[in-house]
Amino acid sequence: xxxxxxxxxxxxxxxxxxxxxxxGLRTVGELADERLLKSSAxxxxxxxxxxxHVALTETPYDLAVIAAxxxxxxxxxxxxxxxxxxxxxxxxxxxxxxxxxxxxxAAGLCTMSRFKYPSTRLQYDLDLPNASxxxxxxxxxxxxxxxxxxxxxxxxxxGIERALCVxxxxxxxxxxxxxxxxxxxxAACAVLVExxxxxxxxxxxxxxxxxxxxxVDSLRDExxxxxxxxxxxxLHRTIADAGWEPSDVDWVIPHNVSMRSWEILSGLVRLxxxxxxxxxxxxxxxxxxGDNFINYRDALDGGCIEPGQRVVLFSYGFGAHWTGIAVxx
Amino acid sequence: xxxxxxxxxxGASGLVGEEVLRRMLxxxxxxxxxxxxxxEIRWLLASKRLGAxxxxxxxxxxxxxxxxxxxxxxxxxxxxxxxxAVVHAAADTxxxxxxDQARFVNxxxxxxxxxxxxxxxxxxxxxxxxxxxxxxxxxxxxxERDNGGDAGWVNSYEQSKYExxxxxxxxxxxxxxxxxSTIVCRGPSGDIPQINAVHRALRVYHxxxxxxxxxxxxxxxxxxxxxxxxxxxxxLTFNQRALHQTVHLCSGRRALTLGExxxxxxxxxxxxxxxxKRGVERAIIxxxxxxxxxxxxxxxxxxxxxxxxxxxxAHFIPHLALxxxxxxxxxxxxxxxxxxxxxxxxxxxxxxxxxxNWGQTQEAAA
Numbered sequence: 001x002x003x004x005x006x007x008x009x010x011x012x013x014x015x016x017x018x019x020x021x022x023x024g025l026r027t028v029g030e031l032a033d034e035r036l037l038k039s040s041a042x043x044x045x046x047x048x049x050x051x052x053h054v055a056l057t058e059t060p061y062d063l064a065v066i067a068a069x070x071x072x073x074x075x076x077x078x079x080x081x082x083x084x085x086x087x088x089x090x091x092x093x094x095x096x097x098x099x100x101x102x103x104x105x106a107a108g109l110c111t112m113s114r115f116k117y118p119s120t121r122l123q124y125d126l127d128l129p130n131a132s133x134x135x136x137x138x139x140x141x142x143x144x145x146x147x148x149x150x151x152x153x154x155x156x157x158x159g160i161e162r163a164l165c166v167x168x169x170x171x172x173x174x175x176x177x178x179x180x181x182x183x184x185x186x187a188a189c190a191v192l193v194e195x196x197x198x199x200x201x202x203x204x205x206x207x208x209x210x211x212x213x214x215x216v217d218s219l220r221d222e223x224x225x226x227x228x229x230x231x232x233x234x235l236h237r238t239i240a241d242a243g244w245e246p247s248d249v250d251w252v253i254p255h256n257v258s259m260r261s262w263e264i265l266s267g268l269v270r271l272x273x274x275x276x277x278x279x280x281x282x283x284x285x286x287x288x289x290g291d292n293f294i295n296y297r298d299a300l301d302g303g304c305i306e307p308g309q310r311v312v313l314f315s316y317g318f319g320a321h322w323t324g325i326a327v328x329x
Numbered sequence: 330x331x332x333x334x335x336x337x338x339x340g341a342s343g344l345v346g347e348e349v350l351r352r353m354l355x356x357x358x359x360x361x362x363x364x365x366x367x368x369e370i371r372w373l374l375a376s377k378r379l380g381a382x383x384x385x386x387x388x389x390x391x392x393x394x395x396x397x398x399x400x401x402x403x404x405x406x407x408x409x410x411x412x413x414a415v416v417h418a419a420a421d422t423x424x425x426x427x428x429d430q431a432r433f434v435n436x437x438x439x440x441x442x443x444x445x446x447x448x449x450x451x452x453x454x455x456x457x458x459x460x461x462x463x464x465x466x467x468x469x470x471x472x473e474r475d476n477g478g479d480a481g482w483v484n485s486y487e488q489s490k491y492e493x494x495x496x497x498x499x500x501x502x503x504x505x506x507x508x509x510s511t512i513v514c515r516g517p518s519g520d521i522p523q524i525n526a527v528h529r530a531l532r533v534y535h536x537x538x539x540x541x542x543x544x545x546x547x548x549x550x551x552x553x554x555x556x557x558x559x560x561x562x563x564x565l566t567f568n569q570r571a572l573h574q575t576v577h578l579c580s581g582r583r584a585l586t587l588g589e590x591x592x593x594x595x596x597x598x599x600x601x602x603x604x605x606k607r608g609v610e611r612a613i614i615x616x617x618x619x620x621x622x623x624x625x626x627x628x629x630x631x632x633x634x635x636x637x638x639x640x641x642x643a644h645f646i647p648h649l650a651l652x653x654x655x656x657x658x659x660x661x662x663x664x665x666x667x668x669x670x671x672x673x674x675x676x677x678x679x680x681x682x683x684x685x686n687w688g689q690t691q692e693a694a695a
Contacts, residue, residue, distance in 0.1 A: 039630065043629060043630070046629070181626075181630050210607075210608040212606070212607040212608055220632070221538055221632065221634050221635045221638070222536070222537045222538060224627070224632070224635060225537055225538050225539050225540040225635070226537055226540055226609065226610055227540075228540055228541060228613065228623070229540045229541065229610035229611065229612065229613045230610045232613060233610060258626075260622065260625075260626045261626065263622055264619055264622045264623045264626065267615060267616065267618065267619030267622065268541065268613050268615050268619060
């Protein structure tokens, strides 16, 4: 839906982005050797993947703290001005366990440990005294896009000045690194949304959820088939809701799924001028925690995106959710 | 009209052959027929459906792939003595055969039937039931003649039929070649006598296992009914003006566009609240290159079921991106009638497919 302006207010915007990867780095060849891929290394390489980041000692929470602290330090904002903290990603007690201990940590969900929330701890550790918190779950790779969307709405409706969105995801040590032909990294990403921003303005957002595809394992083929037409539909709607024409779009900032799937989707969506920021697919692989924002930050830092350019961020999350956000840089 | 003519029909228990035989027997109460029977059980079922008409039919055990059709000498002599028209409708219509397999039945089989026909003492007509899709990868306006094979073919069936046509034209027989389009149902009721590639493709899309197809919404895609095809063949077999004519039994310029066919299908499926609830997105009609990328990605990823789905579509679906309009001038002049409007039977056909669950309900009942 288009983001309506309320009482002449400025459009909420993305004020800052930062992210953190763990120190461990693996090539797809190494992942294949460790039997952490279902497909061959050659197949994954042909799909554009090269390296992924693997958390060995870091917990998801550690990564979330690093990403959020970097953002706060860099943006130099008053922590007291943050009125909302939205956390997404690895749930509950699992957020505090390293990859080797993730499975036993999951058992903690049945005890008092389930009330050890990373969102509230993050509020404390970051010293955000005025931030109320909540967490998002069950949105997979669209979590951070959803967090930004909600933050934007609450900034407008509740007068919140700043909202910090943090997402952190990882895979337990033996869980494998491939999700339907995509190589996945562990990572955390933090996004600051401000009520009155002039750059990176959030112009529209579209989410389509199709509950029919909730059973990822048994509906795998249907999900692969439905991915493309629904993605096209969401991208077109996001662009239309922004009041743009397909030819207005300068950049598409993808989630880092396979290059092949983006080539196909690009053929289907037909945005005549748009460029696709794909540099990070080979460098980082797919991060559940926030590909789009990591890529957006890198595209800004690299001087790819110029002020005023029209950008669409798109991601798909198992479950199944398709989300697009239109941003005016 | 009555006569003492005798027709020899191959493929008489098949989709087209059985209906042609019925029409001929109904239209000419004096007509008798030989039918070449390869599968006795299938013929028994067909003769049961023919009822009393079957009394004027002489079944002959044989096989088009065998020299002399495998007929005993005395039987063959009788056929050659009494037959005044041959309707060769037997074919292997599977699109996925190797070229050698397809040629074995469709090209060599036609050669064997033509060989018998050339020995017939009073032959008026050799009617070859071919396919409009001998046009293969050619695009544009497809004329009712030998258009050559330079464009190539999408599958071995088309090539083997093209080669059979070429042989028949050169045979010296009093030939007529009819080229039906893809038969999707019997007539306006939408009743489906036989599930084919179009129905199977629709099933894949209905199940949400594929969500794009190559082509353009504005391209025409030709389909036809079996009743029109059978009626035309029955009428043309003894039509003197049809001698040495190639005849398209197609919708021609009346064919619906791909966009119309697809939209109607999804509209019909969406009438079912359970299906609608799944939120299956309409298939995207895209350019051939993008579809090929998708196909290649699936083939490389090794997912068995999805690969099987795309493989099954691969022998047919390229036609969607090869726009062609089959010229029907000769057919309309000879038959003095237009083919039926596809809009009158496409939707009923879709409803029948749903009602019998793509033939599974019928199979279970049988």
